[in-house]
Amino acid sequence: MPTLNWRWRPDRTTIQPMRILGIDPGLARVGYGVIDTTGGVQTMLDCGIIRTDAGRSEGERMVEIAGDLRQLIRQWRPELAAVEKFFFYRSSNTISVVQARGVVIMTLARFGIPIVEFPPMQIKLAVAGFGHAQKDEVLEAVMRELSLTEPPRPDDAADALAVALTGWFQR
């Protein structure tokens, strides 16, 4: 039976390859990471952030997010999207962040991409092995899983890769 320290791992030799887009949603910055899982090895294809113009209205910033995300989807054609899930936060900009997340989910759905969603603790558990892992422990795990020699930057991009890996491990 799974416990908090238990990590499910697919049998990497028998599973079909898959391209996964991980998303760490936000209004100012949306982190994204694209991984391929060909041949039982996970490879990073791309990662980065969609940064929106702070001088524009909330609506215009969400238009930017939708447009850039459509471009990413057309470029990488992911077969699965993994998106970080929110519960109630206390931050003052939560409403904006959740609204922007809606635009992300809608845009993915428009392309017919299956979506899986994971709360932060589940991402830490899946990637670093325990739900209370620190940021640098998650980062190390992401680097190890993707055989990266440099840490992915910025943080939101690394987080998005962690979500993508979770989508793979938990599928």
Next chain:
Amino acid sequence: MPTLNWRWRPDRTTIQPMRILGIDPGLARVGYGVIDTTGGVQTMLDCGIIRTDAGRSEGERMVEIAGDLRQLIRQWRPELAAVEKFFFYRSSNTISVVQARGVVIMTLARFGIPIVEFPPMQIKLAVAGFGHAQKDEVLEAVMRELSLTEPPRPDDAADALAVALTGWFQR
């Protein structure tokens, strides 16, 4: 100085006519109401709800909302959109509702429509004259302002007309 019982009213004789789309956001139902303010008199052009299919995923339901809203915008070409604003609610489906609201705001912004946002209390204050007005008092005020002989149905459509009227009174 304005007080809680004070209502600002534009000088109706000197103000340019305007078409306003009011929106009461949601995931299961999005209320909408279109008013014209030609010649100092407010007229209802359309009202109703976008109802989404409960059997579909959240993403697909938001795709429906965006599509139907685009159709409404193309049909009525509003010059202003007024959207009900959320704060933190305790309802379990708040995240879904706020996400759907993001899709509404983004869709309006994509058409370059200016957006004004009002919290529920401000809508009640603007339409019924006091912020703690009951639902039927708001409904009566909406009927009076739009010279309707029948109450607009369903509730979400009536609420959307109240938001549209607030957009007009408070512009």
